[in-house]
Amino acid sequence: MKRAFTLIELLVVIAIIAILAAILFPVFAQAKNSAKKSSDLSNVKQLNTSLLMYIADNDDVYPSAYFHRAFNPAAGGTAGGYIHWSGMVMPYVKNVDIFVSPGDKIGGHAPTCFSSANNNSGKGWPSGQQADRCPVGGNTPPGVPQLNGFIVDLQAPRLSYTVNSAVMPRLRNIRDVVEGGIKVISQSTVENVSNTILIAGLVDNLQCLNGQSLGTGLRNSSHRSTNAATKDADNTVQYLGENTDGSFSPLFAINAERIKPALLGCRTNPSGTLPLITYHSWDRWSEGDNYGMVDGSAKYAKFSRTVNPSSYLWGPRMYTAAGQQLLDPMTGLPVQN
Secondary structure, three states: OOOOOOHHHHHHHHHHHHHHHHHHHHHHHHHHHHHHHHHHHHHHHHHHHHHHHHHHOOOOEOOOOEEEOOOOHHHOOOOOOEEEHHHHOHHHOOOHHHHOOOOOOOOOEOOOOOOHHHOOOOOOOOOOOOOOOOEOOOOOOOOOOEEOOEEOOEOOOOEOEEEEOOOOOEEOOHHHHHOOOEOOOEHHHOOOHHHOEEEEEEOOOOHHHEOOOOOOOOOEOOOOOEOOEEOOOOOOOEOOOOHHHOOOOOEEEOOHHHHHHHHHHOOOOOOOOOOHHHHEOOOOOOOEEEEEEOOOOEEEEEHHHHOOOOOOOOOOEEOOEOOEEEEOOOOOOEOOO
């Protein structure tokens, strides 16, 4: 006599399969995420190596985070787009895809100034970011790259990483240098090269990178760097690192708890006055990120670990702004590195 499975036996087998799936699927997902995290760390390491090769060919001097082509209006021109650090190191990079993190939910930002005519060098752009925002005009310096009547930045076509402006400053115009004391630095200026962040993830939310460079609308400013300094102990007033800051002192380090409202709030309620640490992808990998250090190494760290005042990984000073000391907002004492 042939014997078939009973309904209860079938239900037991289905239940066992369901339990195994519930156990194994999260494990598979975790393994996949770990692989992406490792790939991201490799990207950071390669970009760090590219920067080291650049400074070796540049008398040990770092590039700026970006340089506006109309840096000196007296020399002619007031609009010309940006020369970005990713564009400066491009000759040392074999594959532009390493500028995109596998953990970036939007596939990387497009440049601030790019043309839709060539689909951003064939790489496209995230939904919401606007192309053709930098039209060529009579005030555009001669020789500025352009396409279909629009200025094109020298920048990676899609970008998931930014730099620490305590080490690589933003240079918008000559007033930042003359009045603000902002300058590029040599690697030897940094006190603790193995414990100072150079490269970090760029936030993958357009709202958090909503700048003021391009007028009204969603003014995505992917050329910008980040920093871990504010003008107030409550961590609410942004420090830009430019001439408008003057010789502002003191500067305060970021506190993990006090900065949390800004890090979360920029996603739904963006503001042009939030601290620049909001440009950083602080929670890309389990409340942390992969960081490239000044010495060329790369490592993962929880964001809260990077702003520990006894081992402040963003640098205890704004080296690019006359070496201004950062103070612990809780104690008022200098942070250590």
